Each structure stands twice: as C-alpha cells, then as structure tokens.
Amino acid sequence: MGQAEQVAIDVKRLTRGFPGVQAVKELSFHVKYGEIFGLVGPDGAGKTTTMRMLAGVLAPEQGSADVAGFDVVRDPESVKHHISYMSQRFGLYEDLTVDENIRFYGDIFGVKKNKRLERAAQLLEAADMARFRSRLAGKLSGGMKQKLGLICALIHTPRVILLDEPTNGVDPVSRRDFWKILYSLLGEGVAILTSTAYLDEAERCHRVALLHEGRLLFCDTPTLLKSRLQNSVLLVTAPDPRKASDAIAAAEGVESAMLVGDGVHLLVDDAQRRIAQLREQLSAKGVAFNSIEQVAPSVEDVFVHAVEATSGGG
Amino acid sequence: MRFHRVKAVAWKETVQIMRDSRSIAIVVIMPIVLMLAFGYGVSFDIKHVRTYILDRDGTQQSQDLLKKLQASEYFDIVRVVDNYKDLVHGIDSGDCVLAVVVSPDFTEQIRKGGTTSVQVIVDATDANSANVAMNYMDALVQGYSQNVQVRWIERRGQRVRGSPIEVAARTWFNEDLESMANIVPGVVAIVMAVVGTFLTSLTIAREWERGTMEQLISTPVAPLELMIGKLTPYLVVGVLDTALCAALGVWWFKVPFRGQLWMFFASSVLFLLVVLSMGYLLSVVMKSQLAASQASMIATFLPAFLLSGFIFPIDQMPKVIQVVTHLIPARYFMSIIRAVFLKGTPLVLLWTDLLALLVFATVLVLVATRAFRKQLV
C-alpha cells in the first residue's frame, strides 16, 4: 500500500459548540494522501469550525482527529509542523509585498533560502503572478490575494493542506486558475482538504462531504452523489416561467419545482416518465413552453433533496 | 526555540514599522513633543508675578528696595496704590498675586540701626507658586537687608569681606538650573515609558484584528519566539528614541550630562525591556487595538507622572502610597536616570534599582508568554 492509499486526516466524531449553537456534531470522515476532499455546505454548516479544529487552533469538545499522524487534541503543536492552513482571510500581510509575504512564511517554516527562491519562482509562474512580486499584498485583486495565500501555504511543501473557503468572492476565472494549481499538487502526494459554500465547486473534488448545520449529510464522490438523483431532474424552458411553474408544480410525481431565469427546474420521481405527462399538462392548460428535457442533477439538487429527506420532507 | 523563526518575526515587524507612517510619526514626533511640553511646561520657576506696591514711607531708602524689586524678572509691578483698601481689592480681584507694603517708619528704623519689616501679602490660591514667590521675595529682601548691614558696618569704619548681594544672585541662578536639570532626565523616563508601552500595545492586537493571527498560530512558531521577535525592533526603536530625548535634553535644554554613556544606555535598555513587555502583555490580553492603546496610556502615563518621583518626592508621600510606588517600574528608572545623568553615579551603586527592573522584566515576559494562547477561544 503506497502513500497514496494512506490516510492523511482521520476525523473521529468531532464535536464543538459555542454559546447558543452546536457548530459541529459528531463529524467523522477521512482524507487520503493524493486526494482533494471538499467540505461543502452553506454558512453555518460547521466548515470553518472543523477546519480550525484540524489545524490545531481550536480545541474540540469531544471526539478527536489525527492529522498527518498527530492527534489534534493531545499534540496540536506537532500537527502544525506538518500542515499548512489557509484561513478565510488568507493570512496575508497587506503592508508586505508578495515576495515578503512568501519570505515570511518560508522563514517561519525553516525553508532554506535557495529552496524557497526556487519554489517561489515556480509557484508564482504557475499562478501567473511573477510580475507582481514587488506589489504590496493589500493592493492585489481578490483573485490574486487568494493565489498568494495559497503560495504562502505551499512554500514549505507540506504533506497536508487545509484551505478554508479559499475561493470565496473570487470570480470564476481566478477560481479555475486556483484549482489548476491544486490539481498540480497532487503529483506530490499531498492531501488537500478544502471547504466551500459554492456547491458547484463540489464537482471539482475527488470526494465530498456535504455538511448541514454541523452534521454530515453525505460523504462520497461527486459522481456517486449525483447518481442518487440520476433520473430525477428536469428543466422546462418557457417564456413565462411563472405560468409554467404554476401549471405543473403540484403535478403527480413532482417533488419540487423551482423558478429559474428562463424556466422551471423540477425534481421528479422518474424523469422519462414524467416528461410526456408534463408536456400534456402544459398544453392542456394553454401554457407556452420551449422544451422539456432531462438535465444532469446539480450538487444543489442533491443537497436540497437530502435536507428535505432528513427533515421529513417539505 | 528556533532562531530562524525569531528572525522571521523580527524582520517582518521591522518592515511593517518602517512602512507605517503613523508609527514613525509616533516614534519621532511624540517624544519630541513630550520633551518640549514637559521641559517648558513643567517648571518650578515663576516669572513676572503681578505685584502691587503700597509705599507708606516714600523715601529714597524704600524706593531703593522697590527698584530692586522692579529690576528682577520675577516681579512685575503693575500698580502703585496709596491706600490699603485698593491693595486688598487688587488681591481679591486677582489683578495681582503679590502685594508689598512698606511701613511708614522704614527708613527711620534703618537709620536708627533697628529692625523693620516689609509686609508681603500673597494670594495663595496656587499654593506652590505662592510658596516660590514668597521664597524669592524673601531672598530679595534678605539680600537687600545684608546690603544695608554692610553699609551700616562700613559707616562705622569697619570693612566687610565678601559681597552679600552677589551670593544672593548666584542662588537664584542655580535654582533655575536645578529645576530644569531635575526635570529633563525625568521627562526622558516618562517619554520612554509612555511611548514604549504604546508601541507594543498595538502589535498583537493588530494581528488579531487584521486576521493574520489565526494563520500565525497554525504555524510552529512558539509564544516566546513570537515575543522576542516582535519586541526586538521596538527595542531598537526605543533606544534610538531614548538617544533622541537625551540629545534634546543636553543640546536644547542645556542640561549637563555627567555620567557615562554606556551606563545610560545599558540601564535604558533594561527599562525599555520592562515597558515594551508591559505593552505586549496588554496587547495579548486585550486583543483589540483600541482597548490596548487606551489601557497602555492609563497604565503608564499617570503612574509614571505621579508616583515615580518625577515631581512629587516619594519620601513626602503617605506611607501607603510609598509602598504602592514599589510597583511602578518608572520609579526605579527615575532614580537610576537622574543618578546616571546628573551625578555620574557608577551603576554598581544602583544595583537595587537595576535588580528591581530585572525582576519586572522577567516576570512580565513570563506572564506574557503564558497568557498568549495558540488557540482560538
């Protein structure tokens, strides 16, 4: 069993609350080396709290976790030698330049100067930021700050990387660049745990844990996740989506109907069967529509379906 | 403990200090302003005291005395009245602080070889100034009196050695210097205490507020490494500031420096360690820049000003307060700096004060590193 199969992060019934709210409840999952694992969920789901516990900067109330071979409860300081943590605010010093930020983190982790220069040049090139080396971090755009935050987290070649909502508020192009860098790291055998509130980013991870109010809803590959709703999602495009929705939202077999910009997004029990039926219903009620087709379920569909299932529907 | 981590923290802090124009302003301007404000503002000398005269004698003798009064820069004769009621009115209304009454038999008594007196009425609402004014008046009159005695003796054909009047003048001249000389080194100490603590009070809190601390505590850096790394650049700044203040004292205020330069700096470094650690501790505990900076002002300025022996001598204070002053680091440094600056006392004689500062520094460093948690609450 090579390193790729070894477990980098093993979370065992992690629990943590704050006055008035139970942020994380009995969370268990594991992340292997060579894998990108996503903690996905809306604000308040417990992502940041979980990340902080795994980084050793927040003590769990119950449960424990092994990160890079060390116990976060009993030996958090050792954990810190082997991981990289990128907090939500990226941990950048705005009054230091790009180069100076990298140098600081490199020195903190004891990276030798030539090694650091070499690696920095590599990472900056990959991030297309080589020409901004002397710019103050505070003067970078959101996307560049995020990339710099990642570079600082990678400068000491850690084995485990924890990224807390690194793509928050960043435009899609920068987000793609960011993911490119993450994928390129897998060749080094690192384990990456990243959290996001953008549900569509779940599709980019190898495996995903969907969190809702501190609890784990699912833990699986995105493909398997979506296969639960494989035959269940329809899109009806119509010039007056509202009219269309009113006509079919309560139809037989329709679990939920949601208005989107140019139509209605439906969750049904059996897509193929219902297409014909809905077509009839719309025509019968005189509602114009352009098309009814089965579409691939999104992670959001899976999420909504799961939450409604656990709360007993509706 | 790893040196490379201390170095990383120290270097980062240095770069940040140099880029922060507000810090630089505080470091350069605040000491200068404080030095000038205290140097000139806190003075035991008084000048141009408004004075009324009531000369009941009106002879050349009494005029002589009054001329001397006029000539001194300490008294300004603003009005000559011819009755007691106006005199009292002058004091009551605040138009004058001092009133001098020469009795009608002034000259006659002197000629006869007897004694006479000069009545001085002073508005003692400001007791300190009143006291000083009285002392000056006293000295002036004494000087005049001795002058009279000398002439009286000479008229009898004997010679008098020395010149009493000049002695009086010299006393007054020294009193000036005493005051400034006493104050300026003390001001240096106060400035160091206030500026030093203020600077470091922001450093930890700022990182919490900006969000960089969360990430810093996820790295292997140890609390002691962080503290040493962060304090080092401020220590350098502090020494430079101290030198600036001392230079101002010597060249601007013309205060003599009688001690050894290395002793001055060595003891300054020790005191700086104490005040910087205090600011650091406040920053660790308060986590908010605003709260920490306000706390630093309260914790350093008033105690240093009131309880260090800067203005009010400690041995004149009530016993309870005297005990409390042992908790004020500035107290120890005040005596050290005055001794080193003005008297050139060798350090070895100041060992109790130095030891006290060393104890303070050690305790503060221990407490601050313990108080700093590498965890979020």
Add this chain to the structure above:
Amino acid sequence: MNAPSVVVKDLVKRFGDFVAVDHISFEAKKGEIFGFLGPNGAGKSTTIRMLCGLLHPTSGIAMVAGTDVAKQPEVVRRKIGYMSQKFSLYNDLTVIENVNFFAGMYEVSPAVLPERVAWALEMAGLRGREKTMTATLAAGWKQRLALGCAVLHKPPVLFLDEPTSGVDPISRRQFWELIHQMAAEGVTVFVTTHYMDEAEYCNRLVLIYRGKIVASGSPAELKRDAMHGELLLVEGEPLPGAIEALQNQNGIHDVAVFGNALHLVVEDAKRAVPLVRQRLEEQRVKVSRVEPIRPSLEDVFVSLTTREQPKEVV
C-alpha cells in the same frame, strides 16, 4: 408592463486615462431579473454605482425609472433599493430596530410606515420575532430581512449584490421565490454575482469584460450560443497522462480538470470525439468516457473572458 424601466446608452466612465466602462448599452424591462456578471475590475461595479446615482458618468445616458442619473442622482437614489449580502444589516440592533432604521433612511412616510413594516416582517417570516438580535439570526433569515429593509419604500428598481452566496439552498430557493414575486409585481431586479448558480435565476444576463459587454441573453441562450467552441467530458486513467496527451493538440482550446474528469473546449464536439479517443489510446490512457456535454454558465464565462491574454486589472 413592458416599457423599459432602465435604459443605458453608450455609457462611459473614465478615471484619468483608464476607461472603466466603455460604451455600454442595454435595456431592462419592468419585472425583469437582470444579471451582471464579470470579473472584478471589469467595470461591473462601476456601472452599478452609476446606475445607483453614486458615480457621475463621463458620457452617455442612463435612465433609471425615468430619471436621468447624471442630472438627478438624489432622485434616483430614492427610486432604488440596494441589498448586499454581507453588509446590509446592523448586527447589534434588533430586527425591528433595523427595519425602523432603514425606514428612516428611505424616508418612508409616517402614513404608510406601519403597513410597510408589517409587510416587511411578514415577507421575512419574522413576525413575532421583532425583538430578536439580528446577530443571532441564521443566514437565510438575514437575507430575507435585508431584502425587506431594502424595499420598504417600494422602489421600482432593486439592486442585489451576491444576495445568496453562502446561504443554504433551501433558504436560497425561498429567497428567490420572493424575488420572483416582486418581479411579477413589476419591480426590475439587478443582480451581480460570481456565483454561477445564482446567475441561473436571472431572466437575462449580461457579461461585462474590460468595460464592454461581451455577451448578453438568457442563461439558456448564453449556454447555447455564446460559448466559443463546444464542451467534451473525458474520463480516463491515468488522469495526468490524459492531460498531457490532450494539451496543446490541434482543435482543443482548453483542458480543465474537474475532479476525476476533464472538460475539453473543442471547435467541433462531434468531430473531436473520435480524435480524442484515438489520441488518448495512443498515449496508453484507458478511456472510460468521451462525450459532449452542455456547457455551464461558468464555462461560458471563462471562455469569453480568457480569450485574449487578460491584463490583470487590480
């Protein structure tokens, strides 16, 4: 009901030499949900600020609900509502205090105030919870409260800035239900976001890049027509081998990793499928899937904004 509510013609904004908004023209109808997409620094926020009467245009015309923004910015401000996800409400005030505050800000007349307040609370589902401290509300409630506060004065035009990112999908759907209702009543809604899922809720989208509009249409139209090229999904092992094999090949514009699969942007999907298979097999990559897929809005966004080498706009 179909008269344009917002008309923008040749709008230009210059900051010194820099042209932030370069002759933008569009129209939004009453009751339309209009989305603004674009990277940071592309001119999106500048355009919005001009429409809100916060920035004076250099040239061109912008009419919001019949008012010229250049000539009467204060009047414009009374005709719009603005809601930003993270910054609208005061956390240290109670629900009712926030409502009253915004009522005062928007100068809601005392005559209609009680009715508007009641309406806002009802819409937000917070009736009976007036005295709750805003900080303790969950994200979903805050969204609705912020929305209520933004429309107390019944503005004909509403601006939403990334209103539901980070909000759980169920609350998000409820929020957008409310927006659709308002749109049905004739309110024109402008949305800016980086969250492509959110963009799907808009009737029409406009993509702004480097100060110009580079695409416009409904989400379906954009996915169908605006994309340069077509999209292929490739699944194969080993993935790094597949990436290497396909990068820089003729006819393949871009190779992006998506979890365990690749998304290829190609000239012509049908022609490309067999060629890709062949190439992969040549390079000893075990192929499990090569098929055309429908592009997402993100694919459109990325393809339109990275065609030329973009200069990083800070």
